Amino acid sequence: MLGRLRRLAILAEGRFTAHDAKTAVGILRYRPGEVAAVLDSTRAGSTAFDCVGTGGVTPVVATLGDAAALGADSLMIGVAPQGGRLPAAWRASVRGALERGWDVLSGMHEPLALDPEFAAAARAHGGNILDVRRPPARTPIASRRAATVDALVVLTVGSDCNVGKMTSSLELVAALRARGVRVAFVATGQTGIFCADQGVAVDAVPADFVAGFAEEMVLAAAAAADVVIVEGQGSLHHPAYSGVTLGLLHGSCPGAMVLCHEAGRESVRRPGGERDPGDPAIPPLAELVRVHEQAASWVHPARVIGVALDTHAMTPAAAREATGRATRETGLPACDTVRDGAGVLADAIEALARERRDHASHA
């Protein structure tokens, strides 16, 4: 990961749950071979699967020393708090890792490498601090160039944050690749970047350049692919992050969108995740489809071609009922890409990509 094969200790102290430790869960699901241990002293002795439903028997341990005994050589910050600040109580772990000469991998908004104490510890012991959310110095301005690529560009969009946009994107990439489709993945958030070994965290770049970075990445990815899957961010209905969502939509100029939603979630979550009766309601799926197609059309038209539901908290029967209802409400294929596999969505994407190719070859 990011330059070399690693043995990661993933820091998730006190927060190693499916809801809080989004980054940890993503890495455990998509780069399991590089995880030595998860650090959460409140859950030490259990396994990753016990805590978050993925990651198998990866041990949860209490200390850096425990992780080192399992061969860890790098520390990854395993949470993605709103606001992107390192929890104060975690400073000692970061410093401790650097003092062992480990690399530290972080997706915080605040670059850890700019922290004088951390920078000094890295220098003294030979480790590196890799801040993947730190924006590149370039200042790209989008101008609908992503609409001109031959590849089919597919963007995941969502009803809220944390409803499976990254997961569905990676499941789609895997499903299409398994079918022999030339598919590329554009990572736009910290966890996606760790999984893909490249990308730009578009929520951290100066707002003027969100669309420009999206455009740049799509153009690069499309050069050697027939399908480009772009990891979505935020939600058009999110009070804090809707701008990132729209910039990404208008910069990447998808031809198709996959709508992601957590089945049963009724309102947009606030910072911290607590609920409040005043939270903005999530509209019905059919309206979400309409809204995304409208917003896309302001710059470049795109259709929603399927629904990816997160049903992880449901029984199999309830999940089946939820995906059936999503299809009835929208007229679109729907599935939970983790529970069911991404097959029906991959079918829709393959059909559309084929249609585009046929259309292009007849033109």
Place this chain on the structure above:
Amino acid sequence: MLGRLRRLAILAEGRFTAHDAKTAVGILRYRPGEVAAVLDSTRAGSTAFDCVGTGGVTPVVATLGDAAALGADSLMIGVAPQGGRLPAAWRASVRGALERGWDVLSGMHEPLALDPEFAAAARAHGGNILDVRRPPARTPIASRRAATVDALVVLTVGSDCNVGKMTSSLELVAALRARGVRVAFVATGQTGIFCADQGVAVDAVPADFVAGFAEEMVLAAAAAADVVIVEGQGSLHHPAYSGVTLGLLHGSCPGAMVLCHEAGRESVRRPGGERDPGDPAIPPLAELVRVHEQAASWVHPARVIGVALDTHAMTPAAAREATGRATRETGLPACDTVRDGAGVLADAIEALARERRDHASHA
């Protein structure tokens, strides 16, 4: 301006036109008493009014020495290029101003204070570099708190960049203030910040915090005002900047919007301003009204209450015809706030503010 009364030399070398020198024009219109001269050797000897239709007899001069002879003590970068980089040919002027001990005021994305050569010149000669676009270090996350203020919040929105959002905002502030309304202005771009002596350039902050800074500024402004006018940015239909626009809309949670448009402009301009047949078309005004009300409703409902047209390139008769047509197409009051004054829009805002107050006092 920004800490003390200034005598500005505004740098607009080779670009002192109404189209290119947006920042210069804004300062000449709203802070004319602080402008000593405009620097453009290609137009030296003319007046500001000759070149850009505002600023009266403010002289256009060729050199820093000429400006110094007119009492200049600060240099302001007078253009706002897409991408926000200082034109390379202007480095000598910036260095020259600093070597005279002047302050330099800049709204470039790239902070001039981080340029080693400029920083050294400022240190050596005692001047300051004021980079107003540089984002504050805070990381505010919006959560619809701006929707809870008692004041009526009015956001200017637009069909494109450079269609008069800042100008209409400042004209509305002046018109309402002249009527005795307690009105506050929230500056969100470099020129607005120069005019208002405060504000945050939301297009330069990390994308996650655009809405948060808008929210923060609205809450502060609403504490001592009955009407808050928020300077809009970009356009929902702009391929590069739509994300900034939506973040500002959802962070500031306006109760009302004023739609700004340059009469006769038919497509969104690309970086650099050149035209291309493939440029996204600007939809009809009535559709723009609908689109903005829809986009607002995703987080907090708002109505468009009037249209501000930029008719500066038109004859008086054509301008009258354009505002009449805008009213027929939208059913809303319309005017060119510079040519006609902002009266009809101020009427609509006053009426709505009174309605809110009455509603609140009966509630």
